[in-house]
Amino acid sequence: MTDTPSYPNSDLLVEPSWLGDRFTRPDIRVVDMGTYDAYARAHIPGAVHPGPGDRLHYLKDEALLAVLPPDRFAAMMSRMGIGPRTLVIAYDADGGHTAARLWWALAHYGHTQAKLLNGGWNQWIAEKRPVAMDIPHGAATPFKPTVARGLLCTLEQVRKGTGDPGTVFLDVRSDEEWDGTNHRNNRRAGRLPSAVHIEWRQFVTDDSLQRFRPASELRRILQAAGVTPNKRVITY
Numbered sequence: 001m002t003d004t005p006s007y008p009n010s011d012l013l014v015e016p017s018w019l020g021d022r023f024t025r026p027d028i029r030v031v032d033m034g035t036y037d038a039y040a041r042a043h044i045p046g047a048v049h050p051g052p053g054d055r056l057h058y059l060k061d062e063a064l065l066a067v068l069p070p071d072r073f074a075a076m077m078s079r080m081g082i083g084p085r086t087l088v089i090a091y092d093a094d095g096g097h098t099a100a101r102l103w104w105a106l107a108h109y110g111h112t113q114a115k116l117l118n119g120g121w122n123q124w125i126a127e128k129r130p131v132a133m134d135i136p137h138g139a140a141t142p143f144k145p146t147v148a149r150g151l152l153c154t155l156e157q158v159r160k161g162t163g164d165p166g167t168v169f170l171d172v173r174s175d176e177e178w179d180g181t182n183h184r185n186n187r188r189a190g191r192l193p194s195a196v197h198i199e200w201r202q203f204v205t206d207d208s209l210q211r212f213r214p215a216s217e218l219r220r221i222l223q224a225a226g227v228t229p230n231k232r233v234i235t236y
Contacts, residue, residue, distance in 0.1 A: 006215035012103070013118045013212065016127050019044075019089055029082050030089045033057050033098040034121065044091065044124060045132040048080040057098050059105045067105055067152070070145040074109075083141035084111070091117035091124070095201060095210035110146035119211040126209060153234050161234060162194055168231045169195040192236075196225040 007013065023030055023046055030047040032039045035057065039049045050056045059068050059076075068076065082088055088106060090099035099116050106114045117124070125131070161167035169192045176182035178197045183189035191197070202221055204210045212218070227233055 008215075012115055014089060014115050015118055016124050016129055019117060020127075020129055023047075023089075027085065028087045028089060029080060030091070031080060031082075031099075031102060032121075033090050033092040033102050034094070038093065040133070040135070042131045042133055044121075045130050046136055047091075047132075048136060048138075050076055050080070057092075057101075059101050067108060070109065070147070073105060074143045074145045077106075077111075077143035077145075078140045081138040081141045082111075082143055084144065086113065086141070088114040089117055090114065091120040093121040095204040096120060096212070097200070104151070108148055108151045110148050111143075119209045122209045123211065153236075158192070158234070161232070162192070164232075166230075166232055168227055168233055170225070170227055170233055170235045171195040171197045172200040172235055173197075174199055195236075196227065198222070198225050198227075 019030070022028055023044060030044050032043045032047045032049045036049055036052045039047070043049070050059070059073070060066065061068050061072070067073070088102070088111070090102040092099045096116055096118075099120060103114045103116055106112075119126075158169075161169065171178055171191050174182065175197075177184060177189075178191055178199070180189040180191075198221060203218060204212055213221075222228070
């Protein structure tokens with residue numbers, strides 16, 4: 001793993017050089033969070049995937065538009081061979097967009113042994129590291145979800161936070177969703193009235209690798225929008 005002391009939680013990111021020495025370890029499960037079609041074409045050797053389905057890699061309950069309920073999430077993790085002591089390394093080819101969803105969902109259900117591959121598939125390929133096309137089929141592993149408090153914001157908490165100077169709502173959606181020109185089939189367009197906006201892509205480099213920007217740049221971007229360490233930050 002690259003030494004990144006400027007990140008407050010640098011242990012949440014790993015580099016291909018770190019993973020390249022470890023991806024065959026039985027206690028590590030590499031998870032491809034891109035589309036299934038892309039995964040089936042090529043992936044990191046031994047990597048697993050949530051499964052076929054147009055939006056399965058978003059880990060959402062489409063009816064509720066929320067994170068998968070505990071039983072369905074546990075079944076998915078079990079199917080991928082993720083147990084209580086498994087170290088999960090998530091990656092995608094889109095700046096960590098869906099890989100971060102897996103990291104968050106695992107943390108929400110009490111599994112803190114998870115990291116993101118910085119630069120994801122793009123960085124792995126750029127370094128000419130090995131790829132595979134076979135789909136691994138391992139034995140299911142028991143996964144017991146335990147909801148961690150404080151990671152999921154409820155509507156009531158949104159109501160309480162509105163108008164609170166100590167709370168900032170950070171809208172990380174696209175510019176078009178922010179200004180209401182693209183409602184993405186939602187019943188209503190627009191944003192929370194008090195929210196600030198930083199599209200999530202601003203947090204990664206704008207080159208083909210889409211790596212996380214240095215901590216100093218991230219700090220500057222956040223501070224410019226009023227997202228500071230003394231605030232309670234609620235993202236959406």
